[in-house]
Amino acid sequence: MPAESKAKVIERNRAPRVQIAYDVETYGSPTTIELPFVMGVMADLAGASQTKEASKSVLDRSFVETDANRFPKFMEALGPRVKARVKNTLPQAEGQERDEELALDLTFSKMGDFAPDKIAEQVPQLAEILKMRRQLEELLGFMDGRVDAEKRI
Incomplete structure (x- = not known):
């Protein structure tokens, strides 16, 4: 039987980063109630x-x-x-x-x-450069291992 991976053990045993809990007594028995983490951004x-x-x-x-x-x-x-x-x-x-x-x-x-290539596509001057770069990458992939294509260029 293979040993359990360390990543799974850590994932199972790692507590959340923000954990808010309080103890209450309900009908004479102590109970721990955990509150969800809620964040508000005012900006x-x-x-x-x-x-x-x-x-x-x-x-x-x-x-x-x-x-x-x-x-x-x-x-x-x-x-x-x-x-x-x-x-x-x-x-x-x-x-x-x-x-x-x-x-x-x-x-x-x-x-x-917000990815750099998506931002570049929104700026016409950068979009043109990005298009040329993609065409060059495509050409490089096409030429890979083709001696006759390398000789022509």
Whole structure:
């Protein structure tokens, strides 16, 4: 019979990081009641979002209850957005003028939208570079092990 893996033993025996419990006496017998961990965030996270909730003042907004299962819908409803101007450090082709600043208008509807490649796809100058990079990776994969293709290039 194989020994139980260490990961499973740790997972089974590890207590949650936040554990709030209190002892009560119910009908003469002591009972421990464990409270769930609840966290509230009070912040103006609307940013440049144009949702109905974002247009309200912070004092008039209400708490939104969410959990891991409902978080994607929460993100979509919140509609986080970033509008900013940043210094342009991208290389330019010869003969082209470099804009001093890039205007960004980033929108996020799910957690995956915060990934670097998803952000780059929302900035036209970066999207073009990312497209070229993907094409080069595809070409490299195509050429792998093909001597005749390597000779042609």
